[in-house]
Amino acid sequence: MSVSVQKADFDVGAEIAALSAGDDGAGAVASFVGLVRGAGIDAMTLEHYQGMTEKSLAEIVAEACHRWNLRRVRVIHRVGRLLPGERIVFVGVSSSHRRDAFAACEFVMDYLKTRAPFWKKEEGAAGAKWVDARESDDAAASRWEPGGG
Amino acid sequence: MSVSVQKADFDVGAEIAALSAGDDGAGAVASFVGLVRGAGIDAMTLEHYQGMTEKSLAEIVAEACHRWNLRRVRVIHRVGRLLPGERIVFVGVSSSHRRDAFAACEFVMDYLKTRAPFWKKEEGAAGAKWVDARESDDAAASRWEPGGG
Amino acid sequence: MIKLLYFAGLREALGVPAEALALPAGVDTVGTLRAHLAARGGSWQVFATSRSLRAAVNQAMAGMEAPVGSGDEVAFFPPVTGG
Amino acid sequence: MIKLLYFAGLREALGVPAEALALPAGVDTVGTLRAHLAARGGSWQVFATSRSLRAAVNQAMAGMEAPVGSGDEVAFFPPVTGG
Numbered sequence: 001m002s003v004s005v006q007k008a009d010f011d012v013g014a015e016i017a018a019l020s021a022g023d024d025g026a027g028a029v030a031s032f033v034g035l036v037r038g039a040g041i042d043a044m045t046l047e048h049y050q051g052m053t054e055k056s057l058a059e060i061v062a063e064a065c066h067r068w069n070l071r072r073v074r075v076i077h078r079v080g081r082l083l084p085g086e087r088i089v090f091v092g093v094s095s096s097h098r099r100d101a102f103a104a105c106e107f108v109m110d111y112l113k114t115r116a117p118f119w120k121k122e123e124g125a126a127g128a129k130w131v132d133a134r135e136s137d138d139a140a141a142s143r144w145e146p147g148g149g
Numbered sequence: 150m151s152v153s154v155q156k157a158d159f160d161v162g163a164e165i166a167a168l169s170a171g172d173d174g175a176g177a178v179a180s181f182v183g184l185v186r187g188a189g190i191d192a193m194t195l196e197h198y199q200g201m202t203e204k205s206l207a208e209i210v211a212e213a214c215h216r217w218n219l220r221r222v223r224v225i226h227r228v229g230r231l232l233p234g235e236r237i238v239f240v241g242v243s244s245s246h247r248r249d250a251f252a253a254c255e256f257v258m259d260y261l262k263t264r265a266p267f268w269k270k271e272e273g274a275a276g277a278k279w280v281d282a283r284e285s286d287d288a289a290a291s292r293w294e295p296g297g298g
Numbered sequence: 299m300i301k302l303l304y305f306a307g308l309r310e311a312l313g314v315p316a317e318a319l320a321l322p323a324g325v326d327t328v329g330t331l332r333a334h335l336a337a338r339g340g341s342w343q344v345f346a347t348s349r350s351l352r353a354a355v356n357q358a359m360a361g362m363e364a365p366v367g368s369g370d371e372v373a374f375f376p377p378v379t380g381g
Numbered sequence: 382m383i384k385l386l387y388f389a390g391l392r393e394a395l396g397v398p399a400e401a402l403a404l405p406a407g408v409d410t411v412g413t414l415r416a417h418l419a420a421r422g423g424s425w426q427v428f429a430t431s432r433s434l435r436a437a438v439n440q441a442m443a444g445m446e447a448p449v450g451s452g453d454e455v456a457f458f459p460p461v462t463g464g
Contacts, residue, residue, distance in 0.1 A: 013162020016182060024187025024233040030254075031180050032247065033165060034464055038173025046463065047389050049456060052440035077463060084173040089464050098181065098258055098381075099289065105179075106251045109464060115442070117456075118463020119389035130390040133433070133460030140248065183381055195380065196306050198373060201357035226380060238381050258381060264359070266373075267380025268306035279307040282350070282377030 002073075003057040005048060007080040010090055019072045019094040026071050030101035031092040032109055038084030041122045046079045046088065049117035053077070060111040064093070067107070068100040075108060077118065107144050114141040151222075152206040154197060156229040159239055168221045168243040175220050179250035180241040181258055187233030190271045195228045195237065198266035202226070209260040213242070216256070217249040224257060226267065256293050263290040299368060305375035308351065311341050321368060328353045329362035331372060350377055382451060388458035391434065394424050404451060411436045412445035414455060433460055 004010075012033055020026035036044050061073045076090040091108045095101040120131040142148040153159075161182055169175035185193050210222045225239040240257045244250040269280040291297040302317045309315050325334045332353075336346035345351065353360050354373045366372055385400045392398050408417045415436075419429035428434065436443045437456045449455055 011162060012165050013160060016161050016165075016180075020182075020184055020234065024185075027184050027186040029182040029184070031165075031182075032251070033169075033178040033180075034247065035169055035176050035178070036173075037176040037245065048463070049386070049388055049437070049440070049458065052437055052456070055440050085169065096186065098183065098255075099285075102181070102251070102255045102258075106247075109247055109251075113464040114461065116463055117388065117437070117458060117461050119459065120462045121389070130393075130459065131462045133462050136248075137464075197380070198303070198305055198354070198357075198375070201354055201373070204357050262381040263378065265380050266305065266354070266375060266378050268376065269379045270306070279310075279376065280379045282379050286381075 002075075003054055003061060004076045005050075005053050005057070005079060006076065007078060009078070009087060010076045012087070012090060015074055015076065015090055015092055019074060019092050023071055023094070025096055026094040027096050028098040028101040029092060029094045030098065030105040031090065032105055033087055034089040034109075036082045036084050036086050036088060041084065041124045043081055043083050043123045044088075045081045045121045045123070045128075046077075047119045047121070048077075048079045052117050056116045057112065060108055060115060063111070064104040064108050068095065068104045069097075070095050070100060070104055073104070073108070075112070077112070077116070079118070110137070110140040110144060113137040151224075152203055152210060153225045154199070154202050154206070154228060155225065156227060158227070158236060159225045161236070161239060164223055164225070164239055165241055168223060168241050172220055172243070174245055175243040176245050177247040177250040178241060178243045179247065179254040180239065181254055182236055183238040183258075185231045185233050185235050185237060190233065190273045192230055192232050192272045193237075194230045194270045194272070194277075195226075196268045196270065197226075197228045201266050205265045206261065209257055209264060212260070213253040213257050217244065217253045218246075219244050219249060219253055222253070222257070224261070226261070226265070228267070259286070259289040259293060262286045300366060301371045303371065303373040305373065307376050308344065308374055311344060313341070321366070325366070327362065327366055328355065328360050328364045328372070331366050332362070332374075335374075345374070351375070352377060383449060384454045386454065386456040388456065390459050391427065391457055394427060396424070404449070408449070410445065410449055411438065411443050411447045411455070414449050415445070415457075418457075428457070434458070435460060 019029045071094045074092045093101045093105045168178045220243040223241045242250045242254045332345040415428040438447050
């Protein structure tokens, strides 16, 4: 149940291996990597609200652990300036069975997208522009609410 | 759209990196690793139907590409004798957006579990025993059928 | 002639992984092939008694009515348990 | 005194990332704080006009009715776009 907000890149293979290392009850590890897409942008800068970011990520992970039968959860989110193709975010979940791992991993991403205080600014040919929040992200998150989806 | 059935282990980090390498339209990579659980077993041997296995995995991947907007898909399934904690299967999917990647990754696992000709035999204190198919796997796969779930 | 393959627990129960078979008269589907194999008796009766046995013809899953003809590869096996 | 923080496009529009504010009389909720800030005029009117502005009190998301008191950390920002 570990959360990191950092400038540095991370080692996806090592993070995934750590989710089941020494735990022979872990039969399933689901993970997600989000990357900077290059569509018309030269770079992206991620701003965050230090303190609240870590707190909100920890709350999202705790909620996932409450909803599903999980063994370990790892969230890493980068901040600062990133180039197209660079990794932004990692979410990894281990569990006994795959259903819990898949559901929790997608849940953490959906909640992170709508509840964790990060903001993206894109640099392109036309200058720099803050990314608008997407309604589809709200819809994705609301699937997990009672009566949602 | 690459499928491998092999005795050798695989490098999860390298496989996930390859799913987006050189493709700056890939914003999302969802992946799954299945591992041998140690609950009461000393080892597990995976038998397969060479030829049909590769064919059925390729068909499952093709179906996923038909249902969702995907960029790359990678499936690796090991055969032979494996110890608790060892990796059995890898499924990785890249797409522009996370929803497609998550759905396709889980779909491939659910179909693989019920349609790809692999069989597990567990070795434990009481001897060796073929693993019974689980009804929950049929239920998981049927969620993706018309009217399923 | 057809090529017959058996896998996993079925292979072990029969004690044979594969065989070549000259198709007898009247054996032209997965179902009639199963009946023919079951008639061997002993452990082969599983072809009559098992409800969970699966079949593939030329490496595609096949039901009882699927046609079987000379040159085909026909496999029988328990429900799959990979992943 | 409260600590005020502004993030992302809002921070840029206001030209200030943070400030300390002595709470005026009658300012005791996120809503009344927003009205107080909007009254500064100029770019601060966004606190009156924006419907998408979010608030957090002591690092927890907060609605318009959430109480604000001395010692609190209050942040305003646009909808989040991480991940």
